[in-house]
Amino acid sequence: MKSHLPEQLYLYSPVWLQNVLVSIYGNIERERRYGGEHSVFLKHLRGNKFLTLQENNTLQKKLLTATLDNATRNVPAYQHLRSDQPDLSLFPLLDRQQVANNTKQFISSKFDVSNLIALYTGGSSASPLKVYISKMTRQKTYSFWQLFYDNMGFNIGDRKASFVGRKLQEPDNNLPPFWRYNIADKQLLFSSYHMEEANLPLYVDKLNEFKPKVVEGYPFSVYRIAEHILNNSLTLSFTPAGISTSSENFSKHHRKVIESAFQCRVFDQYGSAESVVFASECAHGTMHIEPEYGILEVLTETGEITPTGKGELIATTLLNDAMPLIRYRIGDLGVITEESCLCGRGTSVLKELHGKVGAVVINEGRQAPTAAIAIAFEYLEGIKNAQIIQNEPNAVIVKLVKKSDFNPKSEEFMIWELRKMLGESLKINVEYVNDIPPEPNGKYKMVVQNVYQ
Structure with missing residues (x-):
């Protein structure tokens, strides 16, 4: 059971000390995310960014062979599938509940669990799940994030405004400031729980003062700010390089409102805490599926699993060797194509994502x-x-x-x-x-x- 104590100590601290604590934590996370293999792997990803579709398919097959070999040799749940040449088609579909009920069976014996990082996810189904990754996998994951940020000309250390689910102060405390500053990353964290109409002018004023290069967050939090800007005919004193969104599906209307208010493009990202897929939009609005992160397939209505088409999305990690989930039913519906993009990247494309528009309480x-x-x-x-x-x-x-x-x-x-x-x-x-x-x-x-x- 997670302890409340660290968060309670933070919430009971004065604002100045909360900013210090946020910055200390930010500095620790910076080392965890961007140390070790991060820079080397990022250079590798940038070098491979414009491989052709055929070249990416060849690279994927090589990575998949290594993933399946590791799984059948070292992961208890897959050892019964051991062969000299394990094939993806031999692996059964894997659902969330199977993993949740048998977590240890999916951890590679090559790793000491005490040295792994546990990621928790409720997901859209709210069925609790714990997934383990290595420190190296975490560093490599943030290399993919930087590759995504490259589309906006953003680098870690540039000013960033974040609207995410972190608790910066008690919801019943309706006194500003509704933001805290992470000096390590030049990141201004905004509370998503105090965005009442009366408080929104303070949010806009702070954004104008801070002038972030990128605004990131849950689409509906950013949309709330954007709607307030347009409804009150406000003008921002800065223009972000982009708006980075993730974690929620949103409509074309929401995207249009956000882009109109901030006068820049929205770049959406699709992924999962299970570390099985990473896809993100380029400057042309194409959602590229990162070929070195995972393989995304489609389970059609007829029960066939295909590399392209419309249906339930099935994901296989190529990155998380500590707990490799193979042919995992990620719980989303979508359309995968292999169409070309004006940006020049040769990847599979997540053409559509048929998820529910995110609800709020x-x-x-x-x-x-x-x-x-x-x-x-x-x-x-x-x-x-x-x-x-x-x-x-x-x-x-x-x-x-x-x-x-x-x-x-x-x-x-x-x-x-x-x-x-x-x-x-x-x-x-x-x-x-x-x-x-x-x-x-x-x-x-x-x-x-x-x-x-």
Whole structure:
């Protein structure tokens, strides 16, 4: 169970000390992310950026062979598939619940678990999952992030404004400032939980003062700022090189509003905490699937698995050798093509991503988007699935499906997290159910918003 203590100590500290703590943590993370193999691997990725599709396919086959060989030799869940030439087609489809229920079986014996990094994800289905990666995999992952940032001419150390799910102050504390500064990365972190209409002018003023080169965050947090700018005929005193979005699906309307307000392009990114796929938009709006990060396939309606087409997305990591997930059902629907792009890159393309537009939970003007709500469910012990439903203002129903090893303290932790995001006045009714049925499209919906459409 995750401890509340470090976060509580931070929240009880004065603002000046919170800025110091944010900067100290930022400096530690900077070393973890950009040390070791990061620079060398980034140089490698930049050198391979404009390989042809055929060259990338050849490179992928080589990486896949190494991945499957490692899996069948060293990963208990795959050792029964051992052969001199393991083939991807021999691997069965793998779903989230299988991994969640048998985590240790998917960890390579080449690694000491105590030396690995544990990543927690609630995902859009709110089914808690823990995935392990090595320190090197983390560094390489941030090389892919920098390759993405290259499209905006942004480098680590340039000014960045971030609208993400971090708790910078108590939701009930409605006194500015609603931001904290990470001096190590020249990063201004904005609270996504205090974006009430009355506070938005302060957000815009601070952005104008800070003048970030890039604005990043959950699309619906950035959209809220953009909508306020346009509705009040405001003008920014700076023009970002780009808006970096991730973690939520959003519509063309939302993109248009954001781009109109900030007068720059939105660059969206698609990935997962399971470390199986990394895709991102170039300057021409094409979502390129990074060939050295993972392989993305399509499970069609007829049950066939194909490299292109429309259907459920199936991912195989080429990067995470500590816990390689192979033919993993990532839980999204989409369209994959091999069309050419004006940017010159020869990769497979994620042409469409058919996910739900991210819902939000609202309490007294405070909003928590789907990606932030997932945090409350990430550390639930003994929970198979979860869903939060808002049928009336300032109140929610949380449905939980228990497993045999359910820990009652999980409920307390979840309630603490939700109220931390949305305020103590939020009424929370927890219901334990036998099952949470999927939507008609087969996907599970973590947030059901029936009040604020």
